[in-house]
Amino acid sequence: MQIIKEKAALTGVISTLKSKGFHIGMVPTMGALHEGHLSLVRQAAAICDVVVVSVFINPTQFDKATDLDNYPRTLGSDTSKLEELNLNLIVFTPTAAELYNDNITSEHFQFDGLEYEMEGKYRVGHFDGVGTVVKKLFELVQPDKAFFGEKDYQQLLIIKKLSQLSHHPVEVIGCPISRENNGLARSSRNERLSPEIRLEASFIHETLLKAKDKFGTESVNQITQWLENEFKGHPYFKLEYFEIADSEGLKPVTKKVGGKNYRAFIAVYSEDIRLIDNIALNY
Numbered sequence: 253m254q255i256i257k258e259k260a261a262l263t264g265v266i267s268t269l270k271s272k273g274f275h276i277g278m279v280p281t282m283g284a285l286h287e288g289h290l291s292l293v294r295q296a297a298a299i300c301d302v303v304v305v306s307v308f309i310n311p312t313q314f315d316k317a318t319d320l321d322n323y324p325r326t327l328g329s330d331t332s333k334l335e336e337l338n339l340n341l342i343v344f345t346p347t348a349a350e351l352y353n354d355n356i357t358s359e360h361f362q363f364d365g366l367e368y369e370m371e372g373k374y375r376v377g378h379f380d381g382v383g384t385v386v387k388k389l390f391e392l393v394q395p396d397k398a399f400f401g402e403k404d405y406q407q408l409l410i411i412k413k414l415s416q417l418s419h420h421p422v423e424v425i426g427c428p429i430s431r432e433n434n435g436l437a438r439s440s441r442n443e444r445l446s447p448e449i450r451l452e453a454s455f456i457h458e459t460l461l462k463a464k465d466k467f468g469t470e471s472v473n474q475i476t477q478w479l480e481n482e483f484k485g486h487p488y489f490k491l492e493y494f495e496i497a498d499s500e501g502l503k504p505v506t507k508k509v510g511g512k513n514y515r516a517f518i519a520v521y522s523e524d525i526r527l528i529d530n531i532a533l534n535y
């Protein structure tokens with residue numbers, strides 16, 4: 253495993269690999285690696301000759317300074333976890349000044365309206381930040397395939413769109429949500445929950461599973477009202493949004509149409525910690 257901090261060193265290594273015909277996979281992360289990330293790296297290594305894992309907390313995708321400040325920074329244990337996988341990896345860990353050429357700002361993107369739904373409404377500028385950093389990473393690494401978790405389903409669709417818009421499209425592969433034993437979707441932010449709340453957080457996935465059960469027989473309105481009631485007055489979790497949307501355009505749905513795939517999306521706060529999850533409802 254090689255650890256690289258500078259862009260010039262990375263592009264040097266990449267051009268050697270490309271000249272040898274190596275198939276390059278990429279897993280972009282913001283560190284605080286957990287089993288979900290490691291499973292993305294394993295899936296990438298299973299079908300690529302070498303995998304570049306970036307560990308970079310991207311300042312431009314945070315809409316709140318406190319969220320950026322509180323984001324876990326665990327580079328030492330991240331690199332140990334990756335080393336233990338014993339795979340052909342390159343870990344890219346630039347500073348913000350290095351990656352952004354001292355100009356830490358976002359480019360503005362249009363992703364066919366995907367950027368205005370859900371996370372886009374509640375975290376203004378978030379997807380411009382994600383698009384900016386992923387574009388920079390793809391340009392440097394030129395991966396053949398890139399792997400993203402379906403926990404950030406909206407991000408996954410946006411990155412697919414970003415890749416289609418680029419001159420060198422990357423095959424963007426979505427991987428199933430990795431869950432803790434109690435069903436809580438794995439996230440670096442889970443580390444900040446107290447052990448009791450982390451256990452109680454099974455409630456989020458359980459509620460989504462019940463919504464999925466109801467989807468066959470109840471209307472979108474009924475399910476939404478039921479779910480909002482479940483969260484009303486909940487001692488630990490405050491609902492930010494719950495939305496049922498079509499799985500491609502992410503447009504909120506009020507009436508189901510036959511032949512379409514739907515997903516339910518949720519964002520919840522526990523004190524200042526924001527958790528998101530989603531579930532396929534009819535496929």
Ligand code: PAF
Nearest residue numbers: 280281282310382385404
């Ligand atoms: O999903 C994440 O961790 C980040 O949004 C990503 C894709 C690494 C970009 O910073």
